[in-house]
Amino acid sequence: MAQRVQDSEDFPNGLKGGVVAIGNFDGVHRGHQEVLSQAVDRSRRLSLPTNVLTFEPHPRTVFRPDEPVYRLTPAPLKARILDLMGFDAVVEQGFDRDFASRSAENFVTDILVGRLGVSHVVTGYDFHFGKGRQGNPDFLIDAGKRFGFGVTLVEAYADENAEVVSSSRIRDALAGGDLGLANGLLGYRYAVTAEVLHGKKLGRSLGYPTGNMALPPETALMPGIYAVRFRRADGSVHDGVASFGRRPTVEDDGAALLLETFVFDFSGDLYGETCQVSFVSRLRGEEKFDGLDQLVAQMKTDEAEARAVLGQLKPLSPLDAAMTFDMTSGSTE
Template identity: 35%
Template sequence: MEVEYLQAELTATERESRPPVVLALGYFDGVHEGHQKVIQTAMAKAEKKGVEAAALTFHPHPRTVLSKDYEGKDYPELTPLPIKEARLQELGVDRLFVVTFDKTLSSLSPQQFVDGYILPLHVVHAVAGFDFSYGQFGKGNMETLSSHARGKFETTAVTKWEREGEKVSSTRIRESIESGDLEQANALLKRPHTVHGKVVKGDKRGRDIGFPTANIALDYPYVLPPIGVFCAYVQIDGTDQPAVCSFGYRPTFHEQQREPLIEAHLLSFHDDIYGKRVEMKWLTMLRPEIKFDSADALISQMESDKHTAYRYFENHMEESLR
């Protein structure tokens, strides 16, 4: 998949120098099953027309530009840009356009956006979700896109994709993760919510009390579940290793810890993995984080968490074999 980063409007003369494409439009955070329907629709139309299937997305997240709460800050995402690119490539997209989202872009009228970012890409057909919007204040939508196309391309709006009577959306998935309902989030994503990072050295407190952990420093600002203890897979060198993961402030030992840490106790893997890059797949929440009166009380609870996790993974393996 070829990736092109667009930082400014293009000119109409560039159109004929580019290969024709069917273009899927969207932010695609999570690349969930609703997004996949848009991508698959675009790919099917591209195959029928004998042209490339392309996607257009934006970076950074519009809220970092439009919301005062996130101005100058990283916005936590389900799939940060490099991960999104990998997901789209896995789906079979031939070409990806990444448009820089800034105040200049946000101030364009819907027609200006189409003239500067869609028409010059030699789009012959544009596909997006029914609720896709574009241009200043989101005034452009799938009902106006055909007129803004100036007769140069056709359009298709993909209808709402639902599960359990509710729209599948990045917002719904984000809320599920943040509330600790990982089963719901993973069902909507059609895969476990995954974060990427590097194993770094910690204070070795876990090793001292008989529960050595891998401290994972994340590569990107991800959407994360609430503070607590979880079952997770930690993928090391391409193999998923079952783990009990603590995400929190370690209040039993630390009163002033400012940032929560991710610590994974691997259940059946004991090699030295310091410095390795890993993927962590969040599976289910076992309990919230608790401050214990003593190290012995914490150890007792961790033993209980470990046995609960063993049962979870045993049942999970049995279900996968059915």
């Protein structure tokens, strides 16, 4: 399991001298994976530790606190994905205005050389760092020559339509209900993790008990009904159908957004467990029905459609197989 290090000051001596990928990597999408894969490949060739330096909270949240960024992969989920990609450690460097005021030279000498002892840095072609973004790729390459570490800059990654893959494109796709596009840009099925909470247990009385999760208020996923894969804390994976929305048939206007997942063929207790929901297909939008009978009839239709979709599911990539499928069984079918 990749070691999560909350600050570079606490970086273990045994992991120093490795290859370090640097970036925010929110979403760990296909463009990020190009940077990260090059770091993993180089470290394996050189038999060196493979590390990631990222920043918490997201810098945009620090500079624009009134506009919190919709995090595609909060720190725990990001660390899990990076672990699946083969990294030894994830440094979640605390980021605040004091840290942002460091000079580019100080970032290199104190963080990269002093704390991490980097042998090689891999980052995107447009990586800037230090006060006023004074550190640019040329500065980093020059610093590498002065301090004895290598630098690899990775060009922007474009999709099949020659459009650059970015976190903002994925956020827009999710907000617009285009889950297929979002998943294609990510290279794996979009996922969220949260603790299962007690609810009003209305679903249980209707024959559809659900595991309820409260997602961050800035979550921009379009409300609707989704075919999903549900991963428990023990690693087991189950098919399901999920509703993300305000439950207009049974709640007053203005109810909080809630993710409710009906896990197929499961009767255990999920309360208090932190689970992962991977979104496979958007089935329909959220609707208000005239009564519970109509709601239950539609839920039966949703269940049948979700079962059909999930019964034919194939991995998008090795990373998707590890995240969305039950790897303990040795099968991705």
